[in-house]
Amino acid sequence: MLLDGKLISEEIKKRVAEEVYSLNDTLTLAIILVGKDPASEIYVNSKTKACEKAGIKTKDYFLDNKIPEKELIDLIRTLNEDPLITGILVQMPLPSHISEDNVVNSIDPAKDVDGLNIINQGKLLNNANCIVPATPKGILSLLKRYFVEISGKHAVIIGRSKLVGKPMALLLLNNNATITVCHSRTENLKEIVKRADIVIVAIGKPKFLTADMVKKDAAVIDVGINRVQGKIVGDVDFEEVSEVASYITPVPRGVGPMTIASLLENVVKCYHMQNK
C-alpha cells in the first residue's frame, strides 16, 4: 500500500489552516535564507507558499552570502525578542564561515520551528514536550495515519543526521519501537536491514535500498531527494521494493509534503508555547 504523503499532508494542512483561523491572531514565520543556493530557494519558496495557504504570514530575510556570523545571530536575537514573530526558520546549509550550531542555538527554543536547538534536541531525548524536526515528525504522522504498528516493532533507520536519522530514532523509541541506527560505517548492513519491520532510508543515494534488503511486508519510508538526470528520485528502488513491502512512500509525494505540513504544525505549536 502506498503511504500517500501528498494526500495526508493536505489533511494536515487543512487542519492547521482551520486552527490558525480559529486562533484569531496573526502567526508569522521569519524565514532566513543566506546566499543564493537554487535548491534552498526552491525549499524556501514552497515553505512560504504553504504558510500563506494556511493563513500563516511569512517575513523573508534574504541575506548576502558574506554576512558575518555575528550579524546573522544578532538578527535572530532581534527576532527572538519580537512578539510579532512566532517562529524562526534558518534555511540550511549555511556558508562554511558560519557555524550552523551557533546559529540554531541562538534561536529561542520556543521559536525554533525546525527543532534543531540543543534544548529541543535534549527534550526529544528525554521524551519531553518539544519541537520535533519536521521530517521525522511527518514520517511518524504518516505511519500513524496508516495504522502501521510501531510499538514493539523493529525500526531500522539508515542515516544518522541531526535533522533526520537521530531524531527519527528517538521519536520511534519514544513510541516504543525497538530502534537500530545504521550509517556509512555499518558492517553487514543488508543483514541488519533485512530484519526490520520498518525501514527508514535517509542516506542520499539513489536506489540505495533494493528488494533483497527488505523483509516481506515491511514498511519502507524513503527520505531521499536525489536529482538524477533532471528527475527527483529517492533512496529506494521503488519498483523493486514495492513488490516486497506492505507499505511504501513514493518520491515525490511521500515524505517531502509531510515535512512541509509538519513545519506548519510546528509554527502553531510555537505559538501555543509562547501563549500558554
Added chain:
Amino acid sequence: MLLDGKLISEEIKKRVAEEVYSLNDTLTLAIILVGKDPASEIYVNSKTKACEKAGIKTKDYFLDNKIPEKELIDLIRTLNEDPLITGILVQMPLPSHISEDNVVNSIDPAKDVDGLNIINQGKLLNNANCIVPATPKGILSLLKRYFVEISGKHAVIIGRSKLVGKPMALLLLNNNATITVCHSRTENLKEIVKRADIVIVAIGKPKFLTADMVKKDAAVIDVGINRVQGKIVGDVDFEEVSEVASYITPVPRGVGPMTIASLLENVVKCYHMQNK
C-alpha cells in the same frame, strides 16, 4: 577475557588524582542527598570517599525528605553561583513530590557532573563536547581500554533509561557503532541480541541475559546491580555467558567502579569548562 572495571578504574582514579594535584587549585563537589534511602547513602558514601582519595573536596547537603522542590532548586541556584563549587551532584531517586527533571535542569550545565541536564543531553545527541553520564562514559572507557572494536560493530543496548540506555546508545553511535536499543516492549528480543557484537544490559533483572541469547565471542557489559538474598548480582548470568562471550564484565568489580572513576573525571572536566 574479564573486563576488569576495578583495575581500570584504579588507573583512571590515579590519573585524576595526579591531574587534580597538578592543577594546584581546590576542586569541590557538592553532594545533595534528600531523605534517608539506605542504598543512596551507600552510593553517596562511596562517591565521597573516591573524591577524597583523588584530592577533590566534597560538601554534603543532607536534606529532609519533605523539602519543597523550590527550596532544593534555590540551593542549587546558590551553588551554581558559588565560584568555590566545581560540580553539583544530586543523588537520585528524589521523593515523588519533587520533579527530577526540574532539579537537574536547574543545575548549571558546566557543573552538571551527572550529565543529566537537558543541555548536556542535547549536546551528546549532537556529538558536541559535553558532560556524559558517568555509567555510559565508564563503559566506553572500559571497552576502549581493552581494545574492543566499536566502529562498524553492532552494539545492542537493553534498557532505554535517561541515565544509561539512551546516552550509551548515543555515545556508541558517536563512536561509529551501529546501535540498537531494546526495552520491555521489544519483540523477538533474543533474536535481536543474538546478533550483537557488543551487548549492554541495563534492565535491572537478575540473570536476565542467558548464554543462548549471546553470539559467540561477543563483548558483554553488565550494568545491573541487583540485591538477591543479600548478594549483589548483575543482569547477566555470568557463569553461563562467560563461556560464550569473548569479553565480559563481572558484578561487582565491573561497571560499578568505572562509574565512580568517570564521575571523578567529570568533576575535573567541569573544572576545565569553568576555567577555560
